[in-house]
Amino acid sequence: MIICKVIGNVWATRKEETLxxxxxxxxxxxxxxxxxxxxIFVAVDCxxxxIGEQVLVTTGSSARxxxxxxxxxxxASIVGIIDEVQAQAGE
Structure with a gap:
């Protein structure tokens, strides 16, 4: 999974039927x-x-x-909204 920030929307009136x-x-x-x-890339929001939220994004077959x-x-699919990230720096 990838940590990302949502920076915008995409509107598409014509798109693949499954979308x-x-x-x-x-x-x-x-x-x-x-x-x-x-x-920067586009992800389906699940x-x-x-906009402005930190999210978890999964890619590849996991996105489907x-x-x-x-x-x-x-x-690419957004699969989580992040509340907080805690990580210890590598030594």
Missing amino acids: SGEKLMVVQRMDLDEKVSEE VGAG MALRNQDAPVD
Whole structure:
């Protein structure tokens, strides 16, 4: 899983049929120090995240599993909203 920040929405009136009714969000990858990287991508929102929230994103076939639709052309899904991250620096 990847820690990201939601930075926007995507509206698409015409899209693949299996994506109908799905909320698409623009996310930016973050590190443990909450610094954003240059990596920005679109993820399907499975949990009702909002702009500005830190989220957990899963990619690949796990993203389709989270969506519960193996036929959907999805490679990233938001699967959690982060309340807090605790991590100890590597030694």
